[in-house]
Amino acid sequence: QVQLVQSGAEVKKPGASVKVSCRTSGYTFTSYGVSWVRQAPGQGLEWMGWISAYFDNRKYSQKFQGRVTMTTDTSTSTAYMELRGLRSDDTAVYYCTRDLFSRIFDPWGQGTLVTVSS
């Protein structure tokens, strides 16, 4: 079955960077995009951006432009999201999700908690 498995929780200091991985299986990695969505504690879902493994295209939310980089490794069917210049309000659970046409997110990874604290 289709699965997305993310890397473990991270604790970072303000100003640092974090890189979250998302290993996929059960489908042809290059046939779909991967979107990254985050959820701050007690808050709603926030789309961060999208990457296409096939075309090596990416689209970032304006909010994160300049601070986020999304990449893929087709040899391992893994997607990565790196966020730089971390602030306390970046504390959130970060999800990867298989993306079809930028409007159907299914399924989702289990989430990675990133805590930013001094």
Add this chain to the structure above:
Amino acid sequence: QSVLTQPPSVSAAPGQKVTISCSGSNSNIGDNYVSWYQQLPGTAPKLVIQDTDKRPSGIPDRFSGSKSGTSATLDITALQTGDEADYYCGTWDSSLSASVFGTGTKVTVL
């Protein structure tokens, strides 16, 4: 801040029906398909409706979606305790060139 507005909460007794609204604009709901996601406590979101009114495999027909103009609706009939969750609408916004989500609605089974 989300461009899609949902009621913070809805509730009903087991076996009853709840309706969740999602209000947007011409650049998002008015111009694109809508998806709905169920997020059970402490878990990742799960797709329950895609392309406005289609159920993915394995989703019971108690869940249905529709759209009219710039608003979308998720109906859950024959409510069960296992339906208690947060529900989010989502779509593409052509003006923002970004995917957007609703503010989220908590469904409580009384």
